[in-house]
Amino acid sequence: MKEISCKLLVIGAGPGGYVCAIRAGQLGVDTVIVEVGKPGGTCLNVGCIPSKALIHAAEEFEKVSHMAGGNSPLGISVTAPVLDLARTVAWKDGIVSRLNSGVAGLLKKAGVKTVHGWATFRDGKTVAVETETGVQVIRAEAIVIATGSAPVELPFLPFGGPVISSTEALALSEVPKKLAVVGGGYIGLELGIAFAKMGAEVTVVEALPRVLAQYDAELTRPVVKRLTALGIEVMLGARAKGTKGDALLVETADGKSAKVAADKILVTVGRKPVTEGWGLDQIDLDMAGKFIRIDDQCRTSMRGVFAIGDVTGEPMLAHRAMAQGEMVAEFVAGHKRSWDKRSIPAVCFTDPELVMAGLSPEEAKALGGEIKIGMFPFAANGRAMTKLGEDGFVRVVARADNHLVLGIQAVGQGVSELAAAFGLALEMGSRLEDIAGTIHAHPTQGEGFQEAALKALGHALHI
Numbered sequence: 001m002k003e004i005s006c007k008l009l010v011i012g013a014g015p016g017g018y019v020c021a022i023r024a025g026q027l028g029v030d031t032v033i034v035e036v037g038k039p040g041g042t043c044l045n046v047g048c049i050p051s052k053a054l055i056h057a058a059e060e061f062e063k064v065s066h067m068a069g070g071n072s073p074l075g076i077s078v079t080a081p082v083l084d085l086a087r088t089v090a091w092k093d094g095i096v097s098r099l100n101s102g103v104a105g106l107l108k109k110a111g112v113k114t115v116h117g118w119a120t121f122r123d124g125k126t127v128a129v130e131t132e133t134g135v136q137v138i139r140a141e142a143i144v145i146a147t148g149s150a151p152v153e154l155p156f157l158p159f160g161g162p163v164i165s166s167t168e169a170l171a172l173s174e175v176p177k178k179l180a181v182v183g184g185g186y187i188g189l190e191l192g193i194a195f196a197k198m199g200a201e202v203t204v205v206e207a208l209p210r211v212l213a214q215y216d217a218e219l220t221r222p223v224v225k226r227l228t229a230l231g232i233e234v235m236l237g238a239r240a241k242g243t244k245g246d247a248l249l250v251e252t253a254d255g256k257s258a259k260v261a262a263d264k265i266l267v268t269v270g271r272k273p274v275t276e277g278w279g280l281d282q283i284d285l286d287m288a289g290k291f292i293r294i295d296d297q298c299r300t301s302m303r304g305v306f307a308i309g310d311v312t313g314e315p316m317l318a319h320r321a322m323a324q325g326e327m328v329a330e331f332v333a334g335h336k337r338s339w340d341k342r343s344i345p346a347v348c349f350t351d352p353e354l355v356m357a358g359l360s361p362e363e364a365k366a367l368g369g370e371i372k373i374g375m376f377p378f379a380a381n382g383r384a385m386t387k388l389g390e391d392g393f394v395r396v397v398a399r400a401d402n403h404l405v406l407g408i409q410a411v412g413q414g415v416s417e418l419a420a421a422f423g424l425a426l427e428m429g430s431r432l433e434d435i436a437g438t439i440h441a442h443p444t445q446g447e448g449f450q451e452a453a454l455k456a457l458g459h460a461l462h463i
Contacts (some may be wrong), residue, residue, distance in 0.1 A: 002136050004113075006032045008332050009140035010117045016309035016321025017101050017146030017304035023329035025110025027137050032138055033112055034119040034129050039103040041148050043318040045096055046167040053092040054170060055349055057083075058194035073388065080389050083198055086173045104357035116412075121279030124302050138421040142304045142332050145292065146325065147278060149310035157182065163243065163265045166191060172264070176200050180248040181423065184211030186348040189223070193351050196230045203233045203260050205250055212348065216360050222391040222411050230351075234261075239454020240267075250377045264427060273311040288313060296339040298328050321345050343426035345419040352392050353415045357422035358407030361397050370400035372432070374456025376448045380411045380463045383443040389413025395450035396432065396456050403432040403457070407448070409414045412449060418446060432456050 010021045013035035014064035021033040038045055053449055064081040096457040107114055115138070117131035127143065129136040151165040159165055169191050177200065184206030201394050204211065204227075211227075211234060212220045227234055237253030247259040258312065273291050286293040287300035292312035298306045306328050309321030331337045361449040364371045375395040378384035384392075392412025398405045408422040425435060437455035447462075456462045 002134065003139070004032065004136070005139045006030045006113070007141045008032070008144065008329070009138055009142070010144045010146060011112055011127065011144035012041065012148055012309075013103070013107075013114070014146060014148045014309060014321065015318040016148075017041065017042045017144065018107060018325075019322045019323030020144055020146065020308065020329045021112045022106050022110045023326045024332060025107070025112040026332035027329065027335075029329065029333050031110075031112045032115060032140070033107060034115045034117060034127070034138070036118045038100045039107065039114075040096075040100055042150075044099050044103070045169055049099060050096055050170045051166070051187075052349060053091075053095055054088065055190060055194045057088045057091075057352070057442050058197035058310070061126060062197040081293070083175065085175050085198070087300065092289060093171070110213040115164045118286060124283050126302070127279075128185060129155050133289050142306065144298075144325070145278075145307040146306065146309050146313060146321070147274040147285050149316055151267070152270045154182070154267055154269060157240060157265065157267055159185070159267070162263065163267060166266070169195075169266050171262075176263040178264075179203070180205060180260045180265045181268060182248070183268040183270070184208070184234065184236075185214070185268060185270070186212065186350070186354075188266065189227075190270070190348065191349050192232060195229070196232050197351075200229070203235065203262070205248070205260065207237065207239050210235055210278055211236070212345075212350075212354070214226055214361060215348070215354055215356060216409075219354060219356070219395075219409055219411050222352050223348075223354065225391065226351050243429055249258040265296070271310065271316055273313075275311060287450055297331055297337065298324050298339065300410065310425060313423050313458070315344055317344060317346060322439045334426050341427070342429075343423050346421045347416045347419055349416060352389065352412045355410045355415050355419045355422060356407070357365060357409070357419065357425045358405070359397060360407055360409065361395075364397045364399075364406045367406075372398045372400050372403070372456040374398075374432070374454065374460070375454040376451035376455055376460065378445065378448060379446050380451075381443075381445055383445050383447070384412065384432060386443070389445075394418070396435070396449070396450040396452040398432050398456055405430050405432060405435065405453075408452075410448070412445065412448075414445065418449060421449060 007030040010017045010033040024031040067076045067078045068080040076445040081455045105136040117129040119127045121131045127138045129429050176196045177199045181188045181204045192202045239251045241249040250258045291306040293314050308324035327337045343357045347356040377393045394410045397407040432453045440450040
């Protein structure tokens with residue numbers, strides 16, 4: 001049995017874990033990271049990166065398909081395109097492989113030792129790792145739990161055969177003729193829209209009264225409109241009940257039974273923290289429901305044990321985990337750090353895309369006091385017009401008394417790239433005048449941000 005000691009041990013090499021380890025290594029902290037799979041975690045291997053590759057391929061295929069129909073307003077005509085999904089997936093895998101190697105290289109450059117295997121706690125300072133060559137015991141002064149999350153499996157729709165999670169959806173070799181998506185959240189709609197663009201007949205089954213319920217109805221309206229245009233059937237207030245033959249059994253909103261024909265059934269009803277299998281019962285940690293409870297420095301209830309990322313609760317976002325990981329590394333290195341974020345932008349890569357940063361209008365109103373809201377439609381934005389992306393808008397929410405910006409939202413083509421500007425404005429405590437007075441490049445969709453601030457101030461220039 002081998003045994004090593006270090007100052008910092010990170011369990012899990014997802015976005016939070018590997019960023020934590022790299023930053024700690026940069027600061028001269030003796031660091032070991034343990035990962036059973038490939039570096040990058042869910043995000044890089046079976047989540048954020050591969051899904052965006054598939055979404056992009058679907059967008060390109062749809063564009064060419066429209067051109068083949070002779071309906072392109074751009075005046076471009078081509079012959080009917082053919083999609084080879086196996087080649088698309090191979091291209092996606094190539095991107096993932098390059099990024100895997102990149103993360104491994106960054107860990108090595110930072111002086112971090114990587115141990116491949118499954119880690120199990122023996123106590124608050126000791127972990128045993130089952131590797132291919134035997135058990136590796138690691139003792140550490142500080143330990144970071146970054147074990148991430150996994151897709152939620154429904155008991156009446158267990159994964160296997162035609163029932164798949166997002167992981168299997170990203171590795172299909174052919175486009176399903178009929179795809180049923182259980183869950184109308186961001187994962188289900190991102191992938192459902194992508195497969196619809198590739199030619200699948202898609203049906204979304206959502207138990208709530210509307211899709212994308214975490215976003216306000218005004219923001220999601222352009223997405224709902226696009227679902228209809230793509231021919232995606234949406235069953236609201238409906239519950240999946242199981243399968244029978246090549247069909248998904250559904251209880252409709254009026255209590256009737258229905259069958260949805262499906263070659264594949266994609267279950268996307270959420271994700272759960274990975275808290276089992278690594279010895280949680282061997283250490284005494286306070287829990288917040290199914291998540292590990294942490295303070296503003298990501299410390300758990302046990303001295304020297306930290307937790308970051310999805311295992312600590314919502315929002316389950318890679319960039320949140322990364323920011324937490326960087327903070328913990330600096331804290332362990334002796335720096336004064338704490339979690340003090342005004343904004344963690346959330347992006348939904350549907351068509352059109354959605355961005356939320358800070359407070360929604362409803363959340364801002366709940367704080368009490370008057371608020372100002374400025375909204376600018378992309379239908380009045382020259383760059384959006386030239387990209388055939390006029391649906392959507394930018395919206396700014398601010399206090400009425402001092403014009404402090406509380407939240408920024410957008411829906412539209414490519415608005416994910418505005419998330420950085422939104423987050424920066426909130427982190428720096430911008431007021432409406434700061435955004436309105438910043439010269440925005442023309443012609444860009446970012447001008448909509450400035451115009452929304454001007455609208456809230458009562459003097460928008462282009463609407």
